[in-house]
Amino acid sequence: MSDSDAAAPLLEIDHLTVHFPGGRSGFWGQERLVVHAVDNVSLAVMPGETLGLVGESGSGKSTIGRAILRQLPTTQGRIRFRGEDITKVTGEPLRNLRRHMQMVFQDPYASLNPRQRVIDIISEPLIVHGLARHRKDTAAKVADLLQRVGMPADAASRYPHAFSGGQRQRIGIARALALSPEFIVADEPVSALDVSIRAQVVNLLMDLQRDCGLTYLFIAHDLATVRHISRRIAILYAGKLMELADRDAIYERPRHPYTEALLSAIPIPDPVAQRNRRRLVNDGEPPDPLHPLPGCRYQSRCPYATAQCRSVEPPLEQKAPGQWAACWNR
Numbered sequence: 087m088s089d090s091d092a093a094a095p096l097l098e099i100d101h102l103t104v105h106f107p108g109g110r111s112g113f114w115g116q117e118r119l120v121v122h123a124v125d126n127v128s129l130a131v132m133p134g135e136t137l138g139l140v141g142e143s144g145s146g147k148s149t150i151g152r153a154i155l156r157q158l159p160t161t162q163g164r165i166r167f168r169g170e171d172i173t174k175v176t177g178e179p180l181r182n183l184r185r186h187m188q189m190v191f192q193d194p195y196a197s198l199n200p201r202q203r204v205i206d207i208i209s210e211p212l213i214v215h216g217l218a219r220h221r222k223d224t225a226a227k228v229a230d231l232l233q234r235v236g237m238p239a240d241a242a243s244r245y246p247h248a249f250s251g252g253q254r255q256r257i258g259i260a261r262a263l264a265l266s267p268e269f270i271v272a273d274e275p276v277s278a279l280d281v282s283i284r285a286q287v288v289n290l291l292m293d294l295q296r297d298c299g300l301t302y303l304f305i306a307h308d309l310a311t312v313r314h315i316s317r318r319i320a321i322l323y324a325g326k327l328m329e330l331a332d333r334d335a336i337y338e339r340p341r342h343p344y345t346e347a348l349l350s351a352i353p354i355p356d357p358v359a360q361r362n363r364r365r366l367v368n369d370g371e372p373p374d375p376l377h378p379l380p381g382c383r384y385q386s387r388c389p390y391a392t393a394q395c396r397s398v399e400p401p402l403e404q405k406a407p408g409q410w411a412a413c414w415n416r
């Protein structure tokens with residue numbers, strides 16, 4: 087690989103917009119409503135890095151992940167993987183693409199079929215892609231995957247109900263790894279797990295990244311979860327990118343009021359410091375994806391909003407080296 091290849095993003099999304107039909111309104115149902123799930127978001131993920139994607143419920147995180155994996159049509163914009171435009175790819179090229187990009191889901195209880203044994207769950211992608219030709223090879227491959235995610239080999243013959251939430255998520259990760267992908271969208275992979283085991287699963291993902299050269303888009307709704315694993319973090323609010331920066335800049339010098347609010351929600355272990363800290367509570371009107379406000383989408387909750395914020399949308403601009411934010415007053 088040349089130096090220029092090494093510097094090229096593995097994944098780029100360029101002005102991505104995803105809208106959904108939102109039903110009709112008006113007495114006669116004459117107005118077609120549109121859900122503005124994601125609007126004009128541009129991001130790049132470099133090979134081997136973890137980009138954390140953080141935002142509250144409904145901000146469009148899963149929609150971005152699903153659009154990247156081509157599980158949803160894009161309304162506007164481009165998605166490139168390894169430099170190739172995959173925005174409209176279908177058929178056999180899409181099937182091939184799916185070998186390189188996989189997803190780990192939030193809910194390890196809902197995402198594993200309770201009627202399938204673990205060996206069938208993990209080998210399913212191999213069968214779908216015609217890579218499980220010999221039973222013995224497949225069993226050996228599943229045993230290897232189980233070992234890589236810290237599960238005993240005898241787990242293969244059991245059903246998901248025999249396992250805890252953390253173990254089920256390890257099985258989900260093994261399934262995502264079965265096709266040896268390069269890129270994984272981890273959509274809130276630890277949010278449904280007990281707090282005491284979240285760090286173990288995050289550490290497993292980091293070990294696998296190091297050993298297998300994986301690249302992650304790691305989605306979470308809070309800034310505490312993504313801190314350890316992310317190299318850079320993107321902050322999403324109401325379908326728009328608010329801030330994008332290196333991890334330390336986000337935690338030490340946030341440039342967007344919404345990032346400040348997310349940071350102020352992270353509990354501090356010292357009770358005195360916790361009592362005395364300034365909390366930026368996100369009260370105010372929540373965003374309405376059917377009727378996005380003109381100007382800044384964060385205006386209804388922002389303590390610094392001015393008349394300009396209510397009429398003109400702030401561009402995402404560089405505020406410091408490696409740090410971009412969309413705010414008129416920061």
Ligand SMILES: Nc1ncnc2c1ncn2[C@@H]1O[C@H](COP(=O)(O)OP(=O)(O)OP(=O)(O)O)[C@@H](O)[C@H]1O
Nearest residue numbers: 106121123142143144145146147148149150307375
């Ligand atoms: N298939 C769909 N049809 C209509 N609206 C949708 C669809 N999928 C998502 N939405 C809407 O798009 C917006 C973004 O949803 P999305 O699931 O991407 O948010 P999210 O950030 O992943 O939230 P959460 O943290 O709750 O998972 C929401 O308003 C949601 O209701």
Ligand code: SF4
Nearest residue numbers: 382385388395413414
């Ligand atoms: S542009 Fe205005 S409303 Fe938006 S975050 Fe900045 S100060 Fe707040």
Ligand SMILES: [Mg+2]
Nearest residue numbers: 147148149273
């Ligand atoms: Mg989601």
